[in-house]
Amino acid sequence: MSRIASSSSTEAGSSSKARRRRPSAIPRTNGWPPSCPGSTTRTGAVAVADKMRVVVIGAGRVGLCLAEMLAATGDYEVVAADCTEEALSSARARGLLGRHVDAARPEELARLLAEADLAVAAVPDRLVAKVALAALEAGVHFLDFCEAGKDTRAIGSAIAPSKAFLTGCGVSPGLVDAVAYDLVQRLEPGCDLDLRVGALPARRTNRLGYGLIWNLxxxxxxxxxxxxxIVDGRAATLPPLSGRVEFAAGGIYYEAFLTAGSVGTVAELVAPRVRNLVFRTIRYPGHLDYMQFLLDDLGLRSRRDLLATLLLNGLPAAEPDAVVMEVRATGTCEGRPAEVVYSRRIEPHDSAGNHGALALASAAHAAALIDLLRNDNLRGPALRCAAxxxxxxxxxxxxxxxxxVNI
Known part of the structure; x- marks a missing residue:
């Protein structure tokens, strides 16, 4: 991935953007609707009276949902950008302004972000750093939905202090990180943290208890x-599909087991206060047994292509879906044993259209942060860490x- 050329050239680009909008050789037909009177770009948050200009790069499930959410408020000028006509047609059918862009081409990203205030990367992980670098060079805020890799972190360290650089938004990473950070503050250092998150069908319809909710x-x-x-205060790795537990929440029974979840950001945040930390994926009971049969008994662990084809052709579309999260912090408080539990099941209202719970919750988390940014209520360390x-x-x-959002 592209790395920062030099800190001096980066700073020069940022300061130029702060003083004025860069002269544009691109006419207003570059995709933005005409500005409303008095609409301006600011170095920090955009004044409440202005319409913040947001480019959502990647019009998949979450990107499209976020673009639609923001546009519906009337407080934002939103462009949904993608490299496929199918995604752009879907965006336009929802009344959104669509722009074609190849996120792997820096020159296309530069043109797209020339008059933006915020760039949102709703793209595959391999392209996130390219969008982040384009945001840095354009001098705009940045937000994405995945754990920050080494390249993205390097870019974030070079961005202007007044600019938001929010990685790992959504449900997990994202909302669950904020819950975990809150819970460990309530206990004394040395507590144990158990993160459990899952997106699953709202009602079980097959023996696997799963459907086509997310990328296979x-x-x-x-x-x-x-x-x-984290094991005994030190970073560690544990085998996937181990550590199975059963629990009930809201009268529904679930199982949860260890998976390679997104714990990078939250582990860094809570490490000084946590002795043990694990991440488990939530499913309906019996799911793990069937997956171990496919992966181990049938030998599909070494044939991921065949496993993906089997699941893609055999599983139903999981609509509607639900997001379940349970975060447990166990330790001591004022010298006494204590446990703090946060448990929620998130489902869409009937009026939420055809967006699923996972897409809606991920987009809503990002949209809430964007609202805070627009209203100048996102400051200091929060400009760099959504948790x-x-x-x-x-x-x-x-x-x-x-x-x-049910307890």
Whole structure:
């Protein structure tokens, strides 16, 4: 991936952007709707009276959902950008302004971001750093939905202090990180943290208890890769599909087991206060047994292509879906044993259209942060770490109105 050429050239580009909007050789037909009177770009947050210009790069499930959420408020000028006509047609059918862009081409990203305030990367992980670098060079805020890799971190360290650089937004990473950070603050150092998160069909319809909710390659990767953890205060890896537990929440029974979840950001945040940390994926009971049969008994662990084909052709589309999260922090408080538990099941309201719970919750988390940024309520360390924004503030945001958040 592209790396930062030099800190001096980066700073020069950022300071130029701060003083004025860069002269554009691109006419207003570059995709933006005409500005409303008085609409301007600011070095920090955009004044409440202005319309913040947001480019969502990647019009897949989450990107499209986020673009639609922001556009519906009337507070944002939104462009949904993608490299496929299918995605752009879907965006335009929803009344969104669509632009073709290849996120692997820096020159196309530069043109797209020339008049933006915020770049959102809703793209595959391999392209996130390219969008981040384009945001840095354009002098705009940046937000994405995945754990920051080495290249993305390097770019974030060079961005202007007044600019937001928010990686790992969504559900996990994202909302669950904020919950975990909150819970460990309530206990004394040396506590244990158990993160459990899952997106699954709202009702069980097959023996596997699963459907086509998310990217199958990502799912198989989580089931087969080593699991990052903290054990006895030290970074460690644990075998996937181990550590199975059963629990009930809201009268529904689940199982949870270790997977290669997104724990990088939260592990760094809570490491000084945590002795043990694990991440488990939530499923309906029996799912793990069937997956171990496919992976081990049938030998499909070494034939991921065949496993993906089998699941793709055999599983139903999981609509509607639900997101379940349970975070447990166990330790001591004022010298006494204590346990703090946060348990929620998130489902869309009937009026939420055809977006699923996972896409809606991921987009709502990002949209809530964007609202805070626009209203100048996102400052200091929170401009660099979404987990520092209280989860209660996020869930109380208007964009979560499309979701039922049940205890």
């Amino acid at each position: 390659d990502g799912l198989i990767g989580e089931y087969t890769a080593d699991c990052a953890a 520092l924004v209280p989860h209660g503030t996020v869930i109380a945001n208007r964009h979560f109105a499309a979701l039922r």
